[in-house]
Amino acid sequence: xxxxxxxxxxxxxxxxxxxxxxxxxxxxxxxxxxxxxxxxxxxxxxxxxxxxxxxxxxxxxxxxxxxxxxxxxxxxxxxxxxxxxxxxxxxxxxxxxxxxxxxxxxxxxxxxxxxxxxxxxxxxxxxxxxxxxxxxxxxxxxxxxxxxxxxxxxxxxxxxxxxxxxxxxxxxxxxxxx
Amino acid sequence: xxxxxxxxxxxxxxxxxxxxxxxxxxxxxxxxxxxxxxxxxxxxxxxxxxxxxxxxxxxxxxxxxxxxxxxxxxxxxxxxxxxxxxxxxxxxxxxxxxxxxxxxxxxxxxxxxxxxxxxxxxxxxxxxxxxxxxxxxxxxxxxxxxxxxxxxxxxxxxxx
Numbered sequence: 001x002x003x004x005x006x007x008x009x010x011x012x013x014x015x016x017x018x019x020x021x022x023x024x025x026x027x028x029x030x031x032x033x034x035x036x037x038x039x040x041x042x043x044x045x046x047x048x049x050x051x052x053x054x055x056x057x058x059x060x061x062x063x064x065x066x067x068x069x070x071x072x073x074x075x076x077x078x079x080x081x082x083x084x085x086x087x088x089x090x091x092x093x094x095x096x097x098x099x100x101x102x103x104x105x106x107x108x109x110x111x112x113x114x115x116x117x118x119x120x121x122x123x124x125x126x127x128x129x130x131x132x133x134x135x136x137x138x139x140x141x142x143x144x145x146x147x148x149x150x151x152x153x154x155x156x157x158x159x160x161x162x163x164x165x166x167x168x169x170x171x172x173x174x175x176x177x178x
Numbered sequence: 179x180x181x182x183x184x185x186x187x188x189x190x191x192x193x194x195x196x197x198x199x200x201x202x203x204x205x206x207x208x209x210x211x212x213x214x215x216x217x218x219x220x221x222x223x224x225x226x227x228x229x230x231x232x233x234x235x236x237x238x239x240x241x242x243x244x245x246x247x248x249x250x251x252x253x254x255x256x257x258x259x260x261x262x263x264x265x266x267x268x269x270x271x272x273x274x275x276x277x278x279x280x281x282x283x284x285x286x287x288x289x290x291x292x293x294x295x296x297x298x299x300x301x302x303x304x305x306x307x308x309x310x311x312x313x314x315x316x317x318x319x320x321x322x323x324x325x326x327x328x329x330x331x332x333x334x335x336x337x338x
Binding site: 044 | 185199203210211299300319329330
C-alpha cells in the first residue's frame, strides 16, 4: 500500500515503537526511503523521544522536607476542623448549659452548687447596684436639663418682654406725634 | 512512604508541565496536600496510582488555566528557568538543552502535555495512561503522537 505523508505522520509513533503489522512497517520504511521530508520528521521524533527520557529529575531536598511535613499539617487541620465545626461547638455549649443548670438546681455537686449560688448572688448585687447608678445618672440628667431649659425659657421670656416694651414705646411716640 | 514512592513522579509531571522548578515545587506540595486531605475518599477507588495521577493532572491543568497569562509569557518563563544553576548531573550545554525542551513542552496544549510527560518522561505504557485517566488507548496514542510531532517540528536537539 502507498501511504501519503499525512498518513505517515499519524503512524509515526506506532512505527517507531514497533506496534504496527510487519506489512505496514515495510510500506512506511519504503516511503521514508523515498521521502526526505518524512525521513527528517522521523529522525526529529526519534531524537526527541531520546531527549525526553532525560528530563526526569530527583526531588530537591528542600521539597522532600516540605512534603514530609504535610501529613502532620493535614492532621492538625483536620482535627481543628472537627473540633471547631458548628455542630461540635453547639453540642459542647448545650452540654455546658445543661451541666450548669443541673448543678444550680440540684445538689449533685455541692461545691459547684455553692459557687453557682454565690455567683448568681454577686450578679444580682451587681444588677441592683448598677440599677441605682442608673437612677442617679437619670436624676442628674433631669436636673441638668431642667436647669438648662429653665434658664433658656427665662431668657426667652425677658427677650419677649423687652420686645413688647419697645413696641409699646414706638406706638406711644407715634401717637404723641400724630 | 507515600512521599518516597510518588514524590518523584508528581514532581516530574509538574516540572515538565510548567518548566519552572519553583512552580513545580509549589504544585507538588499542593498536590500532596490535596492527596492527604482526600485520602478518606480514596478507599472506594480501585487504583491508587490512577487516582494520584488524575489529581496531579487535574491540578496542573487547573493551575495552568488560572495562571495562564503569567505562565504563557515565554520571556518571563525563560528568565525564571535560567535563574537556577545546572544540577550536578547536567553540564551547562545539557542544562540549556533541557531548558529549551521544557519551554517547548510548556507550550503544548495541557492535555497533550500531560500525556507526553507520562509516556516519554515517566515511561508509562499507553495502556497504563489510558487506565489511569479512563480514556481509550487509541485516544492516548493519537494524543501522544500529535504532541511528539508538534514538539519535533519546533524543537531540534543541539539547535537550542
